[in-house]
Amino acid sequence: MTLTVRDCDQLVADFEAVIKKPKKSATGTYYTGVDLGTACIVLAVMDEHHQPVAGAYRYADVVRDGMVVDYIGAITIxxxxxxxLEAKLETELVYAAAAIPPDTDELDGGAIKNVIQGAGFELTNVLDEPTAANQVLNIQNGAVVDIGGGTTGISIIKDGQVVKVADDATGGTHLTLVTAGAYGFSISEAELYKREQKNHQELIAVLKPVVEKIATLIINQIAGHEIDELYLVGGTACLTGIEEIIEAKTKIKTYKPHNPMFVTPLGIALSCTDEIS
Structure with a gap:
């Protein structure tokens, strides 16, 4: 199945619809993508035709900077x-794929794999997060920038092949800390305030220095590569106007799909198979 960038927004919209109203597969075949994010855990379920049929998510604090810090809590969620989702689909979900920040497999890949298996799935694939996102974006040339809660992961793609992956420990957590400091909020209050889109126009000016730092990290990681386009995904990319600041700083055309928080979990689900890893 070949997707185009134009298909991405529709796929995300379809996923949002089945979160509210799941659809059963005619054959009963399901593939699940599990995205263990720093701020949010997302499960995306697809049928054998790679169409979203169900999904669920929950904000959580069991992962920090891309690492599982509450193993039991992660398994439980x-x-x-x-x-x-099994109750809604009236069947068992067997197969799942997962993703990890680039270059962290030796540090934490085992923990994430164990969480998926501990929750009762058969793990069939593990890939890095920005590469997973490109399963949906299907970029042939450019860079996918996955801005999560704890880290920013980058995949550089040439002629449809990933030629470099990198990860930096800057992301939504840092935006939350700045928000807390600027408004005198607790960390939890700042996180909730940051999630509300109605606050973004006001927040973007406060958070601009952190976003520019992320842009500088992108510039450093893509040095030596000819990059014409950047594609932002991840929960932190939901911040209204973040793409404009990054484009201005990097001088590279920057795109952001509809609801970028769901792109990576959908890509993970697309990479799931029925062959045990």
């Missing part, structure tokens, strides 16, 4: 979301 994934297991509960799995059970919720």
């Amino acid at each position: 994934v297991r509960e979301l799995k059970a919720e």
Whole structure:
């Protein structure tokens, strides 16, 4: 199945629809993508035709800077979301794929794999997050920038092939800290304030220095590569106007799909198979 960038927004919209109203597969075949994010855990379920049929998500604090810090909590949430979707689809979800920040497999890949398996899935694939996102974007040349809660991951793609992956420990957590400091909020209050889109126009000016730091990290990671386009995904990319600041700083055309938080989990689901890894 070949997707185009134009298909991305439609796929995300379809996923948003089945989160509210799941659709059963005619054959009963399901593939699940599990995205263990720093701020949010997302499960995306697709049928054998790579169409979204169900999904669920929950904000959580079990992962920090791309690393699982609450192993039991992570398993519990994934297991509960799995059970919720199984009840709606009236079947067992067997196969799942997962993703990790680039270059962290030796540090934490085992923990994430164990979480997926501990929640009752058969793990069939593990890939890095920005590469997973490109399963949806299908970029042939450019860079996918996955701005999560704890890290910013980058995949550089040439002629449809990933030629470099990198990860830097700057992301939404840093935006939350700045928000807390600027408004006198607690960390939890700042996180909730930051999620509300109605606050973004006001926040973007406060958060511009952190976004520019992320842009500088992107510039450093893509040095030596001819990059014509950047594509932003990840929960932190939901911040209204973030793409404009990054484009201005990097001088590279920057695109952001509709609801970028769901692009990576959908890409993970697209990479899932029924062959045990």
